[in-house]
Amino acid sequence: MNPTPLYVQLADILREMIKSGELQPRSLLPSESYLQQEHGVSRGTVRMAVGILREEALVVTIAGRGTFVRAPEPKGQ
Amino acid sequence: MNPTPLYVQLADILREMIKSGELQPRSLLPSESYLQQEHGVSRGTVRMAVGILREEALVVTIAGRGTFVRAPEPKGQ
DNA sequence: GAGAATTTGTACGTATGTATG
DNA sequence: ACATACATACGTACAAATTCT
Numbered sequence: 539m540n541p542t543p544l545y546v547q548l549a550d551i552l553r554e555m556i557k558s559g560e561l562q563p564r565s566l567l568p569s570e571s572y573l574q575q576e577h578g579v580s581r582g583t584v585r586m587a588v589g590i591l592r593e594e595a596l597v598v599t600i601a602g603r604g605t606f607v608r609a610p611e612p613k614g615q
Numbered sequence: 616m617n618p619t620p621l622y623v624q625l626a627d628i629l630r631e632m633i634k635s636g637e638l639q640p641r642s643l644l645p646s647e648s649y650l651q652q653e654h655g656v657s658r659g660t661v662r663m664a665v666g667i668l669r670e671e672a673l674v675v676t677i678a679g680r681g682t683f684v685r686a687p688e689p690k691g692q
Numbered sequence: 693g694a695g696a697a698t699t700t701g702t703a704c705g706t707a708t709g710t711a712t713g
Numbered sequence: 714a715c716a717t718a719c720a721t722a723c724g725t726a727c728a729a730a731t732t733c734t
């Protein structure tokens with residue numbers, strides 16, 4: 539009965555934006571601050587969502603810069 | 616029970632300095648770096664405090680220059 | 693004009709506290 | 714007890730705008 543946690547929902551949204559190509563490889567994800575306001579959640583929730591994508595190796599985060607969409611691994615590796 | 620947040624307290628102090636005339640219209644507010652050290656808080660806390668005054672239209676901030684006390688609106692404008 | 697220093701702008705990293713279910 | 718979610722507050726890093734030497 540428990541609804542899907544907000545941070546999982548947000549991770550799902552962002553993952554879909556990457557898979558669909560809306561967020562291109564090597565491009566920046568929206569900042570934590572932007573995602574906070576855009577989705578009406580706290581920074582902690584945003585960070586947990588992005589953390590999921592990081593664990594899935596879909597994105598790479600650099601302090602002071604932002605979070606980047608990783609290039610998909612070329613086939614045959 | 617929660618104490619007033621530091622950034623609200625600092626905003627209150629700065630607002631009072633403006634209202635009282637200690638900080639004159641068109642003069643510069645102390646820099647973020649100065650306010651940090653002077654009040655023993657982090658830069659983020661200073662920025663949130665100044666952000667409150669900005670929302671109240673008591674000050675105007677210019678990147679690379681500083682934050683200025685706004686001149687009170689002359690009657691009839 | 694070049695370069696350094698200052699100041700604000702933006703972004704992520706971490707810790708703690710509170711509240712709810 | 715635990716997970717979720719929010720807010721506060723510290724810090725670091727990098728970038729951009731401006732000023733000064």
